[in-house]
Amino acid sequence: MIFNYLGLAAGLAAFLGIWIGHVAVREIExxxxxxTLPSIGFALLGFLCEIGAFLSASNLVSGxxxxxxxxxxxxxxxxxxxxxRIVKGRAPANPANPRHARxxxxxxxxxxxxxxxxxxxxRPVGAQEAIALIKAKEKLL
Amino acid sequence: MNTFGLVIGLITLAVIGIGAFWVIRGERVLGYLWWPYFIGAGVLLMVTSGFIKNDWCSALAGVIGASLVWGATEFKEQAIRAELGWYPFGNHKKRPPFAKIIQKWKPPNL
Structure with a gap:
């Protein structure tokens, strides 16, 4: 039986694509x-990949x-x-970034x-306790 | 012209979207300690995809497997989000088999 590498390649592409994107968006933002510029950059990269997928004869490369x-x-x-998320406080703001400072x-x-x-x-954690927990952890580090 | 990649890409987007839903629901009902089982199921599905002849089915199995693994790495943060009230908190979570051992392991968070 011949091993079909397509599934593994698709899985790895999905996992690495999500992981790299997840970290890159957080760090760049x-x-x-x-x-604006990073958004356009990623959109352009996405379109280029899709064009490449469209032009490739191999399902492995296309997928x-x-x-x-x-x-x-x-x-x-x-x-x-x-x-x-930054506005809502669900991700940390960087005060050194003028946009985040605003x-x-x-x-x-x-x-x-x-x-x-x-x-x-x-168990449910209230807003004040949540802040205290993080500050206590930061003091320990 | 090959539409395989474009269609599989769109299917992947849908699988990721469903992934966000099951992570929220799964953490609420089961709790974050189930993460090793989801990683195991995901890896197993990705390996199994290699034995599927049909390219569409093989790719779909691989993507679903990857989504299960990724979802498992999101469980811990989702548990904290629920504790903070950003999502509904589940009061009656089902503890997984070997929960005491799993509790000693550091949950993956990427």
Whole structure:
């Protein structure tokens, strides 16, 4: 029986595409003053991958490029969703970034704390306790 | 012209979208300690995809497998989001087999 590498390639492309995009969007959005250019960059990369997928005769190459392209196109939208998370305080704002500094000044919900950077407790946690838990962890580090 | 990649890419987007839904639901009903089982199921599905002759089915199995693995890495943060009230908190979670051992392991978070 011949092993069909297409499934493995598709799975790896999907996993790596999501992972790389997830980290890249967080890191880039945190540092750049405007998210317009990175959004356009990722959209362009996505379109190029899709064109490559369309032109390739091999299903292995076409599938891999098609999946990577779609994840890059999604990442282009994720920059805007990440900015919304910063506004809501669901992702930490970077005060050294003028765009984030403006968000911190305008929206009381925005915070510099990463409220997800702890272990689960298995019970509901109030806003004040959540902040105290993160600050206690930061002091330990 | 080959539309295989474009269509598989669109299917992947749908699978990722469903993934976000089952991670929320799965954490609420089961709890984040089920993460090793989801990683195992995902890896098994990705390996199994190699034994599927049909390219469409093989690619779909691979993508679903990857989505299961990725979802497992999201479980811990989802548990904290629910604790914070960003998502509904499940009060009656089902503990997985070997929960005491799993509790000693650090959950993956990428």
């Amino acid at each position: 945190c540092r750049v003053v405007s998210i 891999t490029l098609g999946i990577l392209g779609m994840t890059f196109l999604w990442d282009a939208l994720e920059f805007h969703r990440q900015q919304k 968000i911190l000044a305008e929206y009381p919900t925005a915070t510099t704390l990463d409220l997800l950077k702890r272990e689960p407790l298995g």
